[in-house]
Amino acid sequence: MTPSSAASSPSLAARVGRWSTRHRRTAIAGWFVFVLIAVFAGSSVGTVHPSNDSGGHGDSARADRIVNDAYPDRADESVLIQSTAGHPRTAKDPEFRRTVADVVAGVTRQPGVVDVQSPYTAGNGGQIAEDGHSAMVSFKINGDSKLAEKRVGPVEDAVRAAADRHPSVYVGQFGSASADKALSKAFGDDFAKAGMLSVPVTLLILVLTFGALVAAGVPLLLGLTAVVGTIGLLGPISHLVALDEFINEIVLLVGLAVGVDYSLFYLRREREEKARGASPREAVAIAAGTSGRAVLVSGVTVMVAMAGMMFAGDATFTALGIGAILVVAVAMIGSVTVIPALLSGSGRWLERGRIPFLGKRMAAARTRDIDSGGRAWNAVLNAVLRRPWLSAVAAATVLLVMALPVLHMHTADSGTDAIPRDQPVMKVYDRMQAAFPGGEIPAVVVLKAADVTSPRITAAVRQLEADALATGKVKAPIDTTVSPDRHVLQVSLPIVGSGTDDASNAALATLRGDVVPKFEQRAGTKAYVTGMTAGSKDFNDLMKSRWPIVFAFVLSLAFVLLLLTFRSIVIPLKAIVLNLLSVGAAYGVLTWVFQDGHGEGLLGFKSTGSITSWLPMFLFVILFGLSMDYHVFILSRIREAFDRGMRTQDAVAHGIRTTAGTVTSAAIVMVAVFGIFATLSYLDFKMMGVGLATAILIDATIVRAVLLPATMKLLGDWNWYLPRWLEWLPRIGGHEGHAAPAPAPAPGPRRIEREPEYAEV
Template identity: 50%
Template structure:
């Protein structure tokens, strides 16, 4: 019999027989993974690795190869109103001198320069910029910038009412955003765990049962954090990858444990002995976990083909945590359930136990979903037309989705004063806040042809209309590298700034630096980085979508040996993703209900989100699909006709799918409350998609479609008969001739109905 049993069944059986060994191996694995991560450290993504193969990446690579450490640059805006003093006035000059002296005296800055020396005075003569750099490591400059901010504040107070004096730059912006949103973001991550536990407590009505899924998810996350450190030696990681890993790990870790635990409790409530209940759970829910896990891993792998290092880091971190959670669910979980036995019911909450009639119910059937399903299956054609029509209508707005890199005011709104400072600097010095950055490397940077080309580039950048100046050139003679800062015409208007960038790249550079042999002159900067990122992202969409869809189709075909099941799973998942796109578009682009989530006036979807959502949602939605279809197939294999198998499969899985979906929606919704629009869009998109998938798709559309298809659900063409058989159906022990156990009382005694 063992030779015909599936991997999950054999793993579960071994774990039950060697309970202490299974738990010990898991604990040892988690400890060793964390120790390995601590020993190796986590290598963070460097600048040149973010956009490899692009001009932006090349500028960073040249700077890093030359050993040049770019300090965190800061500026102080000194500005008067329409009726205020001009830059030529004595008061204005005195304010500028005070700013230069104040930032120098802090000891945290280098080379503060007067705008009268650098020419950084606006055309109307009412704005000037004092430039300086922060000392030390630019990565930690935000931690050391407060004394400089205090010094600038003191000067501002001396000129209150006549001059506006504000600081902005790499260090001050990093500090402002970290102070405003860093704690907020971390709090959202930490609150996800108690939220999940609270929902599980309501679902199970017992502390121990609710704690198991959370513990499995947390240990999987802890182990993956260690593995990420080791993996970062080959694929650098970012904070974003860590956050995505936490979200995905919590979602799948809880889901997989919930599926397994739910089935074991259901079989125990039906009167099975403990060993039989665990065997059935391993052969059924354990198998569903493996299929789902592998499918999610394949979906996450799609991010590895984007050519974008940040996406690749997120993809690798996500697939690792899914793999760890999947292995833990089919190995250590059966051992823990066997060790706990009836004690899994410890800590029952009487009120919840009386109120609840879900996962612990004897048949595991949901009364609410039974009522819904009765109506769906009574008129399946009507249900398909209505459900598919509603989802298609919701998805239609996505056709006109406008993706863009959000500006500072779109991302953070007007809640932060520094955003207003950025806009005022950009208005007074167009492009000065986000200049293009040309990094020139030559065999001899002081050679006359190179010097002449640098001067010609500087002049043509202005004469060709790409910049209004001032264009600054800094030469590093020892490294044979020069940098050119070019304020772009268009400023914060991304489209206009990109046109100016194109003039630099396609006209100015070929006519100047491009004529000198041996000179390399890539053009980067924030505008260039945005364009290069979007170009790479657009090029990755089709391959990633094709990879995820084709491999998910192949896995479903192999797992269920049904062409129909494979096709319908893909179509339903695409419909779910399309509906999520539509909701994002109407809320964040068209503003319908935007006030409810604090997203008024955004007008666009952040560029990376559609691809990210597709990969994440396609993977997570497979959790529910595999779990439901596996139960339907199990019922049909046991002798039920298709209609009855569909009814049984959907009703008996509805409770656990609902519980799992509520947890996901709640966790994702937490991120939808953050102030950053990118995080808000991600949270709302994920929460909406999971809600749609667990209700309309799995509760209405899937059963209606399966009933309409009937025996065609299990169709496999003869020419595909050569495919390996991965079904490994298990013989489920016959039910005892005893009434099912509906629930257990607070004292643990069985209560029969």
Template identity: 45%
Template structure:
């Protein structure tokens, strides 16, 4: 009922989307706001490019084809205007621009007749290459490509998760319970996030992150419960007793983990970015709902199902996964842990050095936005776009000069913008003018916009140099001379540079916030300063290694053929910040669960060395299962076409895999074994109060284990 009320109520309330002013970052953000305030009527446009199929272009044939294109397009009800043919500077191409009617945001839905007309003209002129590209064509092509990608990801994610859980539990109902909790948490959080958007505006990425985080934590929390409940039944506990013990132990770990994840996600609010703020809201809501479900619905469901939780069984898998009698340790994990327990110093040194070596490439990390050059070139629209930019450089990367026009200064602004365009055209960092400068004024004359093109790719050093020259020299020398004029330079290059600087500035702030609050939570949860410090150190090591791996894969070219991408020689700007908080939050799931088991064994009088082995071998199954689920789901993202989704999928999958294997199975046990009783040191005010008899039992156990 709670889930239904949240979902229905959220849909009834509606979503408040973030505006341009909400998303403004740096000077490019100010430029976007100025342009938005001009309320320009920017119709959708398409470009029909006419080039030779081979050899030099026959001018007469090209002009006849252009006339054919013009006549065909003007006959269409979707077309508002067709421009005269424009020859390229080297006479290798003719360009016909087509302006469409209607809402530009939905133009891609009406692009079909234009494509049909272009194809018909092509069939009548086989000696020429006649192709169409433009915003609507590229949007349609990308929507088709990405739509297929995400449809495949959605189709695969649930079966992959369910299949892994069947292997983990060997029973269908037990495998279905984690999926049920995760999906119900996602549904409730989606509804609550629409309500929250009235306070913190939402973006189009919020729902995807809710699904991503919700599936991860929902499955994790259920696995913690189910494994512990099965383990207690294997020890001979009655079913309800086993559920109660699972609720008391794993439930406590779930609460602490949920608080840690919430703190990590809350750090995104400090980024000062509406996208990260909306992601923080969605993530926090789905985590809190998953915790609530784990404390209420999950134990109630386990109590109600009874031993039916292990039905129907998959014969072979059930024999392999059923709980061991009396909680006997796994021989495999005992073997894996042997070096960490017997030679902790050497094992710790080797494993940490290996992770630091993996993290080393992160030092050379470069941040950038994906641009047009990073979109898949498998579609005709993108192939035509490349040929268009080659023949007409001014149609490629552009800087947007946005001006707030002072009262009575329209003529002066127009004059200075024309001078600016002329100066830029004579500079090799900028593209030559194909026609007169296109200076656009808003209907009220209070905003003016000029696009200044550069022939270089958006992420190139030359494009960034052209931005610097525009902002520091050309603009101050021209439009900057108009009294009262407010000007900002935006566009792709400006947004790329500004956002990378923004992330570099905010990342230390977010990291500091997350580290300090996580330290406090872990210190007071485990009553140990050392456990809190080691928790943070291990998570930082895991995050650093994942950064290094992403840089190693995506800033080079060696993995292009394996993963099917073209290297952008950079990491997507928003990835380091988002990756840090997600990894820090999800890593705390495993850490809290494992350390809780170790602490529980110590509290029962077991020496630290034995408690480490007992806690890790006892929790290895659930940690491994949870990690495999997340790695499987995140790996699906690595199969998507866009470079940002590939980097996100690889980064998350690699980090979770490293965290659940090397960190939890090698670094953590060797470190805790090496520290011994020092693991539990804390100032006097933090130490838990225990009965004298219990303390005597613990001391006696330690003395016996030491051979005294």
């Protein structure tokens, strides 16, 4: 291969790289101008988030829409007044009564508070616990979720003031507005922690990789600017499609990962070529024509995988898919334009900020390991290639054993169980649940009719209450609410369990399968069941029904893209199998740690006995996309060597060795960043962090270092097999022009026509 020939490559990546090196100031300035414009646009129009009423699926969503249309926006709140161990009192005690009266007076005076219900008001006896030591004051706050969250602050102050005036009685508040406010702050603090840690951790790993601060800063700069620019672009997009509040965290997670990956692909190849004697411009040209192509193929493959989220049938997944696709596209464009511009005039400036001893050691190691890949990787690769059958069987066995727990994976909405119990608002919730089981998580039967107060419906409601209590899965008090226009009726049935556990699901099944159908017959109209349990069940059912569609879409499009890229049917089939093995192993680890509870002490959580229902599909899409980064990058080097005339076995060894350092560095960055999410307090994000970090670690070690080279050696020239009836397929891209004349192909199943380099996007 000659540098000059690489520079004359007509491929898209090489042309873009050549333009960037000739107009480096324009390319660099243009990138930062784009980021600034995106940020300005996003801050100018703001970001639209979906309302709390826009989610949901199935019968629970229909019930929610009926209720939302019939009632003004209000947030339900409750204040628990409870006897303490040091001062045992009952609801009849004068001090207990004075505390209740103080709470009622305090909340009544606050703006937006309506419908304050004292436990001592006639007909509200159900607001006093059976043991007489607890009572609840209930009320509502007018306004949608955002307005109610603003108004709840003064209400909380009034409740705290009442508690201070009556220290011998416990007073605590919980409701939709107070919980949203407290948990939004908790999650915001968690994500701020993740963002604050991910940047220095990434920089530290990159410094150890390159031995110089400036070189380490380039990948981080691309990743961060891609994230910032994408978040800015999401503002205008959110006016077309409402985006979830935590989409910024997903953009940070994905953007930092692929931004650093793509930069590493360029930087390592450019440094490798300079170590071989190429000039800075020649090294950049070669990197653009090779690693640049890998970035484009990888980026498109990742975006195809992320697009699978659009088929989940859920607005949250659609929003996440939009964010993930956009940040990958931005990072990909930035890497093929800005990185060549930064490198082309670099000279020695990338080596500035060298770390004493480390910088010289890393430079010497790069020169020594250009083709060997380092001692550790070389030792593993030699062992694998000597015994490919043993290596493949052993690695596959390890992955299958790791995946075994997935056979009993159970998915469910984590609900309130995912929230850390050390949150003050959750301590109040737990007290309420103990004193009034099911009171804060009722199943709600919703009915719509011309007049829900008619004698027939009134009689049917009385029988519904009797039937529900008779099951033993519903507790008193049962609350019935009629809309102002008398068109909508709600019957709140406190059910047993925590809301999403087996007991609550069994209660829901009894209501939907027996109690409510009888109620519908008596009332003469359709009724729906909603609430936390019903919403969780309906969402879980949606995920189970949609995963075959998502899997089929992602796998089929990835197959087609890799088929066109590498002109082989074996390469894409093997890539899919290897990726599924790593995802399956990650699922198994996730089940063993979180569902079976083996990581409770280490990670600081209490198992809910299930995996949160949104996570398996999300992990599959993200992991399949990110793992293709490594696969495409490694295979591109293998195919490049094969097209220069190497035998498949030699090309495999060369490709693995020359990409080992990059794969290792990129994987360490991803594992470290994803691992930070495992330290967050919210259980769902602990699961996400562990699942992502585990899968990337497995993919970069067992799969890429053992299974990939072993299977490629075993298949030999079959790796490049394309049936004659598919030879009409287009070649996406062109000849790079730097491949040396190829000798006759090694013996194989049949004569294989060598393509002039692998196909280019």
